[in-house]
Amino acid sequence: MLALAVFLLLLTETTAGWSKPDTWRMHDRGGCIAREREALLSIKAGITADPEHLLSSWQGQDCCRWEGVRCSNMTGHVIELELHARGDFSLLEGEISSSLKDLEHLQHLDLGGNFFLTGPQGRLPEFVGSLRDLRYLNLSNVNFSGVVPRQLGNLSKLQFLDLTSQDLHSDDLSWLPQLSLLKYLDMSYVNLGAVISLVDTVNMMASLEVLKLQWCSLNTTSQFVSHSNLTKLKILDISNNAIPMQFDTISWVWDAPNLKYLNLKNTGVYGMFPAQLGNLSSLEVLQLSGNHLKGMIPDTLCSLRIFELAENGVQGNVVEFIKRLPTCSWSQLQVLNLEGNNITGSLPDWISHMTSLTILDLGFNKLTGPLPAGIGEDDWKETWDRNQA
Ligand SMILES: *[C@@H]1O[C@H](CO)[C@@H](O)[C@H](O)[C@H]1NC(C)=O
Ligand SMILES: *[C@@H]1O[C@H](CO)[C@@H](O)[C@H](O)[C@H]1NC(C)=O
Ligand SMILES: *[C@@H]1O[C@H](CO)[C@@H](O)[C@H](O)[C@H]1NC(C)=O
Ligand SMILES: *[C@@H]1O[C@H](CO)[C@@H](O)[C@H](O)[C@H]1NC(C)=O
Ligand SMILES: *[C@@H]1O[C@H](CO)[C@@H](O)[C@H](O)[C@H]1NC(C)=O
Ligand SMILES: *[C@@H]1O[C@H](CO)[C@@H](O)[C@H](O)[C@H]1NC(C)=O
Ligand SMILES: *[C@@H]1O[C@H](CO)[C@@H](O)[C@H](O)[C@H]1NC(C)=O
Ligand SMILES: *[C@@H]1O[C@H](CO)[C@@H](O)[C@H](O)[C@H]1NC(C)=O
Numbered sequence: 001m002l003a004l005a006v007f008l009l010l011l012t013e014t015t016a017g018w019s020k021p022d023t024w025r026m027h028d029r030g031g032c033i034a035r036e037r038e039a040l041l042s043i044k045a046g047i048t049a050d051p052e053h054l055l056s057s058w059q060g061q062d063c064c065r066w067e068g069v070r071c072s073n074m075t076g077h078v079i080e081l082e083l084h085a086r087g088d089f090s091l092l093e094g095e096i097s098s099s100l101k102d103l104e105h106l107q108h109l110d111l112g113g114n115f116f117l118t119g120p121q122g123r124l125p126e127f128v129g130s131l132r133d134l135r136y137l138n139l140s141n142v143n144f145s146g147v148v149p150r151q152l153g154n155l156s157k158l159q160f161l162d163l164t165s166q167d168l169h170s171d172d173l174s175w176l177p178q179l180s181l182l183k184y185l186d187m188s189y190v191n192l193g194a195v196i197s198l199v200d201t202v203n204m205m206a207s208l209e210v211l212k213l214q215w216c217s218l219n220t221t222s223q224f225v226s227h228s229n230l231t232k233l234k235i236l237d238i239s240n241n242a243i244p245m246q247f248d249t250i251s252w253v254w255d256a257p258n259l260k261y262l263n264l265k266n267t268g269v270y271g272m273f274p275a276q277l278g279n280l281s282s283l284e285v286l287q288l289s290g291n292h293l294k295g296m297i298p299d300t301l302c303s304l305r306i307f308e309l310a311e312n313g314v315q316g317n318v319v320e321f322i323k324r325l326p327t328c329s330w331s332q333l334q335v336l337n338l339e340g341n342n343i344t345g346s347l348p349d350w351i352s353h354m355t356s357l358t359i360l361d362l363g364f365n366k367l368t369g370p371l372p373a374g375i376g377e378d379d380w381k382e383t384w385d386r387n388q389a
Contacts, residue, residue: 004211008034013109013247014115014289015209016139017062017226017372018133019196020205021057021164022264023188023189026152026293029259031062031063031064031065031071032061032062032063032064032078032222032273033072033076033077033078033386035102035329035337036063036077036102036103037061037101037122038062038077038102039097039099039102039160040063040066040069040103041058041101041104042057042097042099043097043099043100044058045094045097045224046094046095047092047093047117048093048094048095048098049091049092049093049094049116050092050093050353051091052086052087054067054068054083054092056069061157062080063129064076064136064140065223067080068081068082068083069079069081070082070108071154071321072105072256074240076194077104077105078103078105078106079105079106079107079110079133079381080106080107080108081103081108081109081110082108082367083110083111083114084111084112084113084138085112085113085114085115085141088232089172089335091113091114091115091116091117091132092111092116092117093114093116093117094116094118094255095117095118095119095120096111096118096120096125097119098120098125098127099146100125100127100128100131101127101128101130101131101133101330102179102241102244103135104110104131105131105133105134106131106132106133106134106135106189107135108134108135108136108140109128109131109136109138110136110138110327111136111138111139111142112138112139112140112141112142112162113141113142113145114141114142114143114309115141115142115212116143117142118142118143118144118145118161119142119144119228119361121146122143122144122145122146123144123145123146123147123149123281124139124142124146124147124148124165125149125169126149126151127151128149128151128152128155129149129151129152129153129155129359129378130151130154131155132154132156132157133157133239134156134158135157135158135159135160135162135174136158136160137155137158137161137162138162139162139163139165139185140163140164140165140166141166142160142165142166143167144167145167145168146167146169147168148163148168148169148170148173148187148190149168149222150172150175151175151176151345152175152179153175153176153178153179154178155179156178156180156181157181158177158179158181158182159181159182159183159184159187159207160182160183160184160185160188160220160276161179161182161186162184162186163186163187163190164186164187164188164189164190164212164322165389166189168189168191169190169191169192169193169194170190170191170192170311171192171194171195171196172195172387173192173198173201174201174328175202176201176204176205177204177205177336178311179205180205180206180207181207182207182208183207183208183209183232184208184209184210185208185210185211185212186211186212186213186218186266187203187212187213188213188214188216188237189215189216190216191216191217192213192216192217192218193218193219193359195216195218196220196223197223197376198213198218198223199223199228199252200223200225202228202230202231203226203228203230205230206232207232208216208232208233209232209233209234209235210231210233210234210235211233211235211236211237212235212237213237213241213274214237214238214239214240214241214263215239215240216241217242218238218241218243219243219244220243221242221243221313222246222254223252224249224250224251224252225245225249225250225251225252226245226251226252227252227255228251228252228253228255228256229255230255230256231256231258232258233256233259234259234260234282235259235261236253236256236259236261236262237261237262237263238263238264238267239263239264239265239266239267240265240266241267242267242268243267243268243269244265244268244270245268245269245270246269246270246271247269247270247271247272247273247274247277248272248275248276248351250269251328251368253279254274254279254280256280256284257279258282258360259282260283260284260285260303261281261284261285262280262283262286262287263285263287264287264288264291265287265288265289265290265291265308266289266291267287267290267291267340268289268291268292269290269291269292269293270291270293270294271292271294272293272294272295273294273295273296273297273298274294275302276297277298278298278299278300278301279300280301281300281301281302281303282303283301283303283304284303284304284305284306285305285306286301286304286306286307286308286309286379287306288308288312289308289309289310289311289312289337290307291311292312292313293312293314294307294312294313294314294315295314295326295379296316296320296321296324297325298320298324299323299324299325299326299364300326301326301327301329302326303329303332304319304325304327304329304332304333305332305333305334305337305356306334306335307325307333307336307337308337309333309337309338309339309341310337310338310339310340310361311339311340311341312340312341313341313342314338314341314342314343315341315342315343315344316343316344317343317344317345318338318343318344318345318346318347318348318362318365318367319345319347319348320345321338321343321347322336322348322351329357330354331354331355332351333354333356333357334355334357334358334359335358335365336354336357336359336360336361337359337360337361338361338362338365339361339362339363339364339365340363340364341364341365342363342365342366343362343365343366344365344366344367344368345367345369346368346369346370347362347367347369347371347372348372349372352372352373365374
């Protein structure tokens with residue numbers, strides 16, 4: 001008898017779900033599915049400090065109205081949990097409850113910037129890999145330590161993945177290509193020193209537009225010799241890794257024809273600027289400071305806005321060097337940093353034709369001669385003085 005009653009109840013529920021319009025269902029249930037409200041309350045219970053009272057609205061029936069929570073207006077399910085740190089002093093502290101996995105319909109999960117938040121045993125929990133509807137996952141600067149779980153490879157709808165973190169490491173990223181829709185990957189500061197075939201792995205990620213791997217302890221040069229086929233890649237940042245190799249042998253970079261932003265700062269690359277660099281005609285930002293580069297840049301980089309080449313071994317005449325920046329780039333060039341090279345000669349008057357230039361740093365070179373007319377401003381003067389010294 002009791003069993004029958006339960007069955008009937010379930011049937012009514014299901015029927016209601018099918019036949020009633022969604023708006024009606026939302027009102028009927030206070031806009032929030034009970035199981036998901038329970039999960040959110042468990043998450044709240046795991047938070048030991050919340051200085052900005054981010055979660056103070058997390059009470060009452062309608063969890064869809066709680067701060068940082070968004071529900072689907074079609075299904076009523078929680079689809080978004082946006083709990084990134086609000087400012088510097090609003091950090092959630094505590095441990096992420098495993099009830100998070102009950103929010104099965106989450107599409108967007110952002111816990112970014114909560115330095116004091118962690119997971120069970122301090123780990124990035126494997127159960128995050130069961131949130132199969134995720135499109136956006138931001139766990140940057142959350143206090144996770146240990147291994148990046150390969151279960152993340154189950155998130156096949158993911159488009160944005162930010163795992164920037166000081167204490168994570170991985171020696172196996174073979175699950176990454178399973179994220180076939182991924183456009184944005186930031187694993188900066190994750191120790192990837194033991195990953196053997198990083199480049200081959202990334203090459204299989206056809207949708208990738210942004211790849212940021214700064215400070216990842218990358219140290220095997222051989223892999224960067226591979227060719228790439230990353231036709232969609234626009235932003236590549238592998239700065240602050242040990243990649244002491246001749247610049248023209250980093251084939252991987254030369255094969256990404258649509259790069260707009262390339263950061264190879266402090267990687268130890270050396271040698272002459274290769275002709276292939278001239279083929280990256282969409283480059284707007286080129287950051288090469290802190291390496292051992294010499295010679296002259298190719299003269300085809302028409303879109304450059306920011307060019308940083310401080311602390312390298314560039315020799316030669318400043319006029320000759322600056323002339324390699326094609327006239328088509330003059331109107332948009334904003335930053336030219338050639339500090340700490342071995343550049344000689346004197347600055348030409350026509351530098352004032354670079355109408356957008358706001359930072360020109362030529363300090364610690366071997367420039368001589370008078371300061372060109374029209375650039376009497378203090379910063380420039382100071383730069384100049386550092387050469388005359
Ligand atoms: C439902 O949500 C979508 C996207 O979140 C929005 O564009 C649409 O206007 C919403 N519909 C209603 C009835 O609120
Ligand atoms: C992740 O969050 C951090 C800080 O909260 C932010 O700086 C970063 O841009 C976010 N990443 C993505 C992919 O949106
Ligand atoms: C991060 O967690 C570790 C333990 O896993 C702890 O020792 C450390 O103090 C935490 N850091 C912060 C900023 O909370
Ligand atoms: C996720 O991936 C792991 C290994 O990659 C697999 O064993 C597991 O069954 C998958 N499913 C879930 C829900 O974690
Ligand atoms: C590269 O880094 C890994 C892990 O940090 C280390 O075990 C390995 O010895 C390093 N290899 C070289 C050539 O420095
Ligand atoms: C790049 O080539 C590899 C094989 O060399 C292939 O597996 C991968 O799918 C290709 N990626 C793209 C983006 O076409
Ligand atoms: C530049 O690109 C063109 C067309 O893709 C190619 O034929 C040429 O070999 C490339 N030049 C260099 C120096 O890589
Ligand atoms: C500049 O040139 C001098 C002599 O030619 C050399 O000793 C010095 O190392 C060079 N400095 C840089 C930063 O390349």
